[in-house]
Amino acid sequence: MSNIIIGTAGHIDHGKTALIKALNGYEGDSTNEEKQRGITIDLSFSNLSKGQQNIAFIDVPGHEKLVKNMIAGAFGFDYVMLVVSAVEGIMPQTVEHIEIINLLGIKDIILTLTKSDLVTKEELEIQKKKTLEFLDTFDFDIKFVQEVSIYEPKSIEALKNNLFTIKNSSKQEENFFRYYVDRVFSPKGIGTIVTGTVLGKKLELNEKVFICEAGKESKIKNIQVHNENAIEANISNRAALNLQGINSSNIKRGDLITKKGFIRGFDEIDISFKALKGKKLHHNKSYTVFIGAKKLEAKVLLFDSIENLDSGFATIKTKENLFTIFGEKLIIRQGNHTICGGKVLNPIIDPMKKNQKKNLLESLNENNFEDAYYQLLQAHKKGLGIISSAQRFALSHAEAISFAKNLKNVFVDEKELVIYPIETKDIIITSVREIYTKNTYALLSNASIALRLKWASTSFIQASLDELEKEGFLQKDNNLYKNANIKEDFAKNLEDSFLERLKKEDITPTAPYNIYDELDLDRKLGDDILKSLTAKKHVIRLQHNLFIHEQSLNDIIAKMKEIIKDDGYIDISNFKEKYPLSRKYLITYLDYLDNFSNIKKQDNKRVFV
Template sequence: MSNIIIGTAGHIDHGKTSLIKALNGYEGDETKEEKQRGITIDLSFSNLKKAQQNIAFIDVPGHEKLVKNMIAGAFSFDCVMLVVAANEGIMPQTVEHIEIMSLLGVKELVVVITKKDLVSQEELQSQKNRVLSFLEDFDFDLKFICCVSTFEEKTIENLKEKLFTLKNTNKTQENFFRYYIDRVFSVKGIGTVVTGTVLGNKCELDEKLFIPRINKETRIKNIQVHNQNTLEANISNRAALNLQNIKATDIKRGDLISKKGFLRGFDTLDISFKCLKGKQLYHNRTYSLFIGSKKVEVKVLLFDSTTNLEEGFATIKAKEPFFSVYKEKVILRESNHTIAGGVVLNCVNDPMKKTQKRVLLKALYDEDYKQSYKILLDAHKKGLGLISSAQRFALSHEEAVEFGKNLENVFCDEKELIIYPIQTKEYIKDTIKEIYTKNKYALLSNAAIKLRIKWASSSFIQTVLDELEAENFLKKEKSLYKNANIKEDFSKSLEEVITKRLKQEELSPTAPYNIYDDLDIDRKLGDTILKSLCSKKQVIRMQHNLFIHADCLTKVVQEMKNIIKEDGYIDIKNFKERYPLSRKYLIAYLDYLDNFSQIKKVDNKRVFLSEFV
């Protein structure tokens, strides 16, 4: 089924809600306050079907004080239906609504002149001409202009026919599902239900979703599209989602629902902006930002001015994180006035200087991804994750990898989705060379090197190891690399090295992994050596990461027995008085005494059994 979302726009009392009712019978003003005041206060949603075509209507309030509610629905419009009353013509909210639609990048427009029965044919034609003249200042694709009266059924039927000629949604499909909540409520026996417009990609029944603001995963228990249960909701569908394990009080209008792992939150956004005619953005001033159905107070920091600008680049700062994507539209307002519209260029807070950021924003504005990657790699010398390309550039993983592979002077790890500046390879090479130069008996694997250079991927490290092997600096033996200049097999002698070290450290032996790192040997190899020494009883394993030389253990056991003879018992206190060791060692050695039959534990003390005879 083809889907299109048409949103109303126009001044209060020009007949937007009455027109929707005439088209599909839906009474939009259903709250008590709306009926009492006779105006639309919040968004209302309905639809119109014909065969495999579905038109979703979002009716917005026309009152100037309710523009914030109007914007919450406007971000999801595929087409705007401008409603102008024939007896009043263009009015203030007509202008502001159309300005907002233009700022949000909605291109397709239909014009409906209502209340045609209240004016003469001459006045009706005059109003049409005024509307067309007004629209000349905007870049809309005007599909048609239609004059109606809700009392003349033929005009309504004619409008319906024209609406069904409109094509399917023009929204760009993305790699992952996005959905801004515009309503949330709890239904007895069902649970939490949210409504919103499907963006980015479809969602399916039983699919796992993620709500970034509350850092919580959920599952779709049920999907309804226009009051019909469905297995999925596609892009531009108005959908109600029944969410599992989410309280209605935990979420609110403006919250984004998406897929886990695609969006990171940052309290800044870098945008390009353009003000409405006669308006300006002021540096370091607070504005209301509208993004999706979310409204948040922000501070605007201009890039190219310390005073004000009509258009340019700016950084938006908030006290809460945004979970935005490249090219998402925003609106900036001050009090009850719309000031500017913007496009998100950079939604990730990168560690870079302002001058560097300025160049990046120009590249992103021009959609020059090659230059953008180059600038970002200059800032991220230890690797740039391609997985963030969906958020950064609206690219799929495949597209991002293809870009990475075609960039010059980079290493692209297709498996781990990371790209590195090629000069970073020299840093890894120098680090490995330093290890083997400092300790000519080093024996390390790729995994052991990755533990030291945590930001480098295994594939990137392997390219360096391969080069060092080709240069005859290293020699590979199974999965380990040794200094190519050392001819003898020294792996066996490592047992002697570790045994000697443990004996020297006596009662305070170093943890195994620290020994391996000090000796520059692979952890797996080190574990194998310790197992061998334990099987030979040369080393005793006291705890998970505590190994002691057998001679040292025999000595401390005898000393502990002497303390019992002198004091009648041994516990942590009198043991520590003779041997000022850390509590970890003291407890381990005391516990070891329990292996001897002549010693008994009483409370926290150890005594000889003869004391009880």
């Protein structure tokens, strides 16, 4: 089924809600306050279907003080049905709605001239001409013009027929599902239900989703599209979602529901902006910002001025995290006045110098992702995650990898999805050289080096090891690398080094991994050496991760027996007096005494039999 979302726009009392009712019988003004005041206060949603075509309507308020509600609905529009009274023509809120639609980048317009029965044909033509001339000052694509009266069924039927001729949603499929919440319900016995418009990618029943602001994961128990149960909700569907395990108090209007792992939140974002005619954005001043269905207070910091600008780049700083993607449109208002529209350029904030950030924003503003990658790699010399491209550049996984592979002077790890500046390989090579220069008998694998250089992927490390092997600095032995200049028996030298280290640590031996790291040994190799020494009884295993030189163990056991001989017993207290060890060692050695036939345990003491 094709899905289209059409939003109304226009001045108060020009007949938006009455027109929707005439089209599909839906009574938009449903609350007592709305009925008493005769205006739409909040968004209302309805639909009209014909065969495999479905049109969803979002009816927005036309009152100047309720423009914030209009914006909350407008971000989801595919088309705008601009409603202009043939009696009054274009009025102040008509203008502001048109300006907001233009700032949000919505281009497809359906012009309806309502109350056509109240004017003559000549007056109707004059009003149509004036309206079209005004719309010509913008870059809109007017699909058709329709004169209507809710009292003339033929005109309503003609509008219906024309509406079903327009094409499917023009929204682009993205790399992942997104959904701004515009309403939250909690019907008794059902749980939490939210409504919103599906963006990015379709959603299926029983899928897991992530509520960004709440930081909670949930499962979709039920989906309703236009009041009917559905197994999926597609792009541009108005959908109600029943969320599992989420309390309604944990979610609010404007929250973003998406898939876990795709979007990170930041308390600032960078944007490009363009103010309305005669308006300017002021530096370091607070404004109301609208993104999707979210409304929040924020401070605006201009890039190229400490006073004001009518266009340029700015940073938006807020007291809560913003979960946005590249290219998202936003509106900035002050009080009841719309100041400008903006586009998210940089949704992920990185530590960058101002001139570096300016270069990045200029590249992003021109959709020059290749240059943007290079700018970001200067700030991410130890790796830039490709998966972040879904948020950074609104690129699909395949597009991001394709871009990365075409970049020059970079190393792309397609498995771990990381890009590195090629010069960063020098950091790995230098680190490895230092290890093998300091310790001639170092014997490490790729995995062991990765434990030390946690930022480097194994593929990038391997490329560095291959280079060191090619130049003759290292020699590969199975999966281990040794100093190419050493010819003697490694195994004997390594066992001797290990024994010497344990002898030095005496009765307070450290965990094996600490020894491996200090001796620059691969962990698997270290385990093998330790097993060999244990089998030869040169080393004794006392606990899972506690090994001791056999001479050191014999010495401490002899001294423990001397304590029993002198005091008549040994326990933690008199043992610690003579050997102030940690409790871990004291208990381990006392337990080891139990292995001797001439020792028995009485309560917490050990005595001779």
